[in-house]
Amino acid sequence: MGQRGVRAPCLLPLLLLLLLAFCRGRIVRVPKGPLIRVVGTEVVIPCSVSDYDGPSEQNFDWEFSRATDFLRIVSTWDSTFTSEEYQKRVGHGDIKLRRSSNDAVELVIRNIQPTDQGIYKCSTPSTDATVQGNYDAEVQVKVISDGLSVSGSKARSSTSLKLSEGDSFKLRCSAITTSPEHTHLHVTWQIKSGLSWQDILSLTHEGKFRPGLGYEERYRNGDIRLDTGANDTYQLSVSQASSVDGGVYRCLVSEWVRGADSLWQKIQEKSVEIASVEIQRTALDVLISTSNLSVTERDSLDLTCNITTDRSGIFQAEVTWYFSETPDDTLSDAQVLLSMDHDSVVSDSTLISLSHVDRNSYRLLVRDVDVEDSGYYFCQAAVWVPLHNGSWHKVVERTSAPVSVVVTALDPDYEVFLNASKTPKFSDDPTELECRITNVQDTEADIRFSVSWYYRQHLLSDDVVVEKLLATMDADWTLLLGDRSRERTQNGEIIFSKKAVDTFSLRIQWTSENDRGDYFCVISAWSRHRNNNWVKIKDVTSASVPILWATQDYTLTVEAVKLKPFFVAGHTFEMTCKVSSKNIKTPRYSVLITAEKPLTDQSSPNGTTRIISLNQDSVVRLEDWTDQTRVDGVVLEKVQENEFRYRMYQTQISDAGLYRCVVTAWSPGGGGMWREAVNGLSNPIQIDFQTSGPVFNVSVHSDNLTIYQGELADLLCIITTDGMTLEPDDMSFDVSWFAVRSFALDREPVLLASVDRRGIVTQSRRNGSSDLSLERISPLEFRLRIHGCEDHDFGNHYCVVTPWVRSATGVWQREPDIKAKPIFLSVKMDVLNAFKYPLLIGIGLATVIGLLSCLIGYCSSRWCCKKEVQETRRERRRLMSMEMD
Numbered sequence: 001m002g003q004r005g006v007r008a009p010c011l012l013p014l015l016l017l018l019l020l021a022f023c024r025g026r027i028v029r030v031p032k033g034p035l036i037r038v039v040g041t042e043v044v045i046p047c048s049v050s051d052y053d054g055p056s057e058q059n060f061d062w063e064f065s066r067a068t069d070f071l072r073i074v075s076t077w078d079s080t081f082t083s084e085e086y087q088k089r090v091g092h093g094d095i096k097l098r099r100s101s102n103d104a105v106e107l108v109i110r111n112i113q114p115t116d117q118g119i120y121k122c123s124t125p126s127t128d129a130t131v132q133g134n135y136d137a138e139v140q141v142k143v144i145s146d147g148l149s150v151s152g153s154k155a156r157s158s159t160s161l162k163l164s165e166g167d168s169f170k171l172r173c174s175a176i177t178t179s180p181e182h183t184h185l186h187v188t189w190q191i192k193s194g195l196s197w198q199d200i201l202s203l204t205h206e207g208k209f210r211p212g213l214g215y216e217e218r219y220r221n222g223d224i225r226l227d228t229g230a231n232d233t234y235q236l237s238v239s240q241a242s243s244v245d246g247g248v249y250r251c252l253v254s255e256w257v258r259g260a261d262s263l264w265q266k267i268q269e270k271s272v273e274i275a276s277v278e279i280q281r282t283a284l285d286v287l288i289s290t291s292n293l294s295v296t297e298r299d300s301l302d303l304t305c306n307i308t309t310d311r312s313g314i315f316q317a318e319v320t321w322y323f324s325e326t327p328d329d330t331l332s333d334a335q336v337l338l339s340m341d342h343d344s345v346v347s348d349s350t351l352i353s354l355s356h357v358d359r360n361s362y363r364l365l366v367r368d369v370d371v372e373d374s375g376y377y378f379c380q381a382a383v384w385v386p387l388h389n390g391s392w393h394k395v396v397e398r399t400s401a402p403v404s405v406v407v408t409a410l411d412p413d414y415e416v417f418l419n420a421s422k423t424p425k426f427s428d429d430p431t432e433l434e435c436r437i438t439n440v441q442d443t444e445a446d447i448r449f450s451v452s453w454y455y456r457q458h459l460l461s462d463d464v465v466v467e468k469l470l471a472t473m474d475a476d477w478t479l480l481l482g483d484r485s486r487e488r489t490q491n492g493e494i495i496f497s498k499k500a501v502d503t504f505s506l507r508i509q510w511t512s513e514n515d516r517g518d519y520f521c522v523i524s525a526w527s528r529h530r531n532n533n534w535v536k537i538k539d540v541t542s543a544s545v546p547i548l549w550a551t552q553d554y555t556l557t558v559e560a561v562k563l564k565p566f567f568v569a570g571h572t573f574e575m576t577c578k579v580s581s582k583n584i585k586t587p588r589y590s591v592l593i594t595a596e597k598p599l600t601d602q603s604s605p606n607g608t609t610r611i612i613s614l615n616q617d618s619v620v621r622l623e624d625w626t627d628q629t630r631v632d633g634v635v636l637e638k639v640q641e642n643e644f645r646y647r648m649y650q651t652q653i654s655d656a657g658l659y660r661c662v663v664t665a666w667s668p669g670g671g672g673m674w675r676e677a678v679n680g681l682s683n684p685i686q687i688d689f690q691t692s693g694p695v696f697n698v699s700v701h702s703d704n705l706t707i708y709q710g711e712l713a714d715l716l717c718i719i720t721t722d723g724m725t726l727e728p729d730d731m732s733f734d735v736s737w738f739a740v741r742s743f744a745l746d747r748e749p750v751l752l753a754s755v756d757r758r759g760i761v762t763q764s765r766r767n768g769s770s771d772l773s774l775e776r777i778s779p780l781e782f783r784l785r786i787h788g789c790e791d792h793d794f795g796n797h798y799c800v801v802t803p804w805v806r807s808a809t810g811v812w813q814r815e816p817d818i819k820a821k822p823i824f825l826s827v828k829m830d831v832l833n834a835f836k837y838p839l840l841i842g843i844g845l846a847t848v849i850g851l852l853s854c855l856i857g858y859c860s861s862r863w864c865c866k867k868e869v870q871e872t873r874r875e876r877r878r879l880m881s882m883e884m885d
Helices: 002-023 084-091 216-220 486-490 831-864
Strands: 027-029 035-038 043-050 061-065 071-075 095-101 104-109 118-123 136-144 148-151 159-164 169-177 183-192 198-203 209-211 224-229 233-238 247-258 264-280 284-288 293-296 301-309 316-324 335-340 352-358 361-366 375-386 392-399 403-408 413-422 431-441 447-457 468-473 479-481 494-500 503-508 517-528 534-541 545-547 555-562 573-582 588-596 608-614 620-622 634-640 643-648 657-668 674-681 685-687 695-701 706-708 713-722 731-740 750-755 761-763 771-778 781-787 795-806 812-814 823-828
Touching: 027 136, 035 043, 035 264, 043 095, 043 118, 043 136, 071 084, 071 095, 084 095, 148 247, 148 264, 169 183, 169 247, 169 264, 183 233, 183 264, 198 224, 198 233, 209 216, 216 224, 284 375, 284 392, 301 316, 301 375, 301 403, 335 352, 335 361, 361 375, 413 517, 413 534, 413 545, 431 447, 431 517, 468 494, 468 503, 479 486, 486 494, 503 517, 555 657, 555 674, 555 685, 573 657, 588 634, 588 643, 608 634, 620 634, 643 657, 695 795, 713 731, 713 795, 713 823, 731 781, 750 771, 750 781, 761 771, 781 795
Parallel strands: 035 136, 159 264, 293 403, 706 823
Antiparallel strands: 027 043, 043 104, 061 071, 061 118, 095 104, 118 136, 148 169, 169 233, 183 198, 183 247, 198 209, 224 233, 247 264, 284 301, 301 361, 316 335, 316 375, 352 361, 375 392, 375 403, 413 431, 431 503, 447 468, 447 517, 468 479, 494 503, 517 534, 517 545, 555 573, 573 643, 588 608, 588 657, 608 620, 634 643, 657 674, 657 685, 695 713, 713 781, 731 750, 731 795, 750 761, 771 781, 795 812, 795 823
């Protein structure tokens, strides 16, 4: 029963395979006939096979029949297949098989003859499991006589032409066919200027014109044409011949016939060389008759361009004049001055003219030249010839060698004189200089003058001093200031002016020490050009004038005096600074108090701290005094005109050091401004506290330096004292906790928390979820707790303690900061606690899913998938015998 149920469905696919095998079969294909071929040509007949079984490479047999019997020609797999009649032609290679692929070959017959006309059959031996389809195919070949003749002109078959560039020429060839079949001719004109032939223009067998590669534009313009005439002639017309048209020309004619498949087939091809054409380039020489020359400003420039050519007949010349600042004959940056086209039309210009002197000479005249006309001049000429359609064609173009033209400026003759109308006798006196133009000759209305002022520092040594520009005027008399005088000129301290047409002045309202030196002026002459631009043509420098006066060196003496010879911490420190000066007119003083702290004080990198200052207008200013609890603890006041007093209240031990007075003397300058004269430094006054107080030590301690995540870390900052014992009420501490987040102390410390001596706790901002607490657990112990430690809480931890001690007078004194040695705190992860809950959850979910799966399976098998099985009646029939072909 089970076997019958399996075999019965298999019969349908078997029947389908048999049906496909019956429908599918080998197909051998050859071209549709008849194939018309010309006697004496080579014939190629393709044959292919498809839908076959067996090996991929198939074999082919070719046979020929003129009537009924077939003669064996050639085979791809049997060398003895060839009949005796064809053995000689096959042996010589006149008939051969050429395989194009595994399933296709070509029968090649060279020099086909009328006796080869007939039926050709291509056969393939069977390699299939069943015989289906066609195993051979036949095609008829018809051999016709050669009726195509191609010839050149009637005079001779090949001619030689010598033409000039731009000429036109025509070539003819004759092509006729007497073929009995209905054939079409395909005519192509070709040129060979090298090793290969190139198509020029074709008249196809379908009656269409097709230009060759590179001749499309000339064909569209009508410069190349192919015309048909009587007696089956084909004429090639070429206009505007150039050098690329030189070479050998031939007429290539092919004969085409339409086959049974309505496709055109080329049955033969013939060619004949028509002419050899030589294109001679037109000679053209362009020369400027004048060599390099020099012209004076305001004169005229006269240049002539001569043209020489071997061109005969009708032609016209085009001339263009160029100007360039460089002798580059490519004219890439050249400027077109004037041009005359082949119709003798001259471009418009006011000061430049171009005239046609004779047939070969063209004159350029530039009037009223100036300095900007200096440069190189070129003459470019081109020859144009007329065409058959009335237009003109340029056949050659040349550029002359450059001619250098130098325009000499008309320099005005004048002299410059500089004198000091006012000289200073003392500092802050005014200075006035006058720069005057004298003996002016040969000047015109288009000449103007401007001035430039210079300063040179006066030195007694041989050192070279560079002159500095104070101010200069351009051609429009616009004042341009130098770096040295810009600010003072804008403030009105220096005044530049033009008093007259020939006089310029420089006035310094208040001459300072920095103004001592040599002064000179430069007068520049400017000329107006044709484009109304002003160009500098000449500079004349005056003699220098020294500005000096007798001076005496400033002297300044500063003496610091300590008013109290001895005092203790908490008392007031007081000192005075007395100032004396010489050679300073009505001086005023500014005072700065500085302190040189011991090396243990790092408040200032260079060890010197600026405390308080008093300027020359008695304005007090705190400099680097940053102790907010003692903002009013320092006072600087002026006791007398040359005496100043400094006081420091409630001195601390940290105030120990050397104190000085830095005094600057100021002298009244111009415009009510104060000018710095000289600086002075006083002798040092030392503050030194002799104390025998206690010595404080600080250490950090923790019972457990390895903490798991989420646990509590306890760090103790323990302070110990040596020496004198103090009561707890006489001591107070500022404690700050820091952490360095690295194994080594190579990073910046991070402030964690701090508590000052008044018990105020300050915490820094934290990014994690852990928390901090800082508390004082005894007079000398401070505890830092880190609640819920995280990974980023690891690192080196230490505390910094600032002791405060109350003196016998009741004043609190700040001691130097003490830094404890850091300890390293490690934070680890508890692996068991981290994975305990995920494991329990996973096991529980797996158990629930397993029980649920068992329940679903039991229910499905008990109620959903229950099926009654009926026994099929077994028929007592015998199998029929089957045969397969």
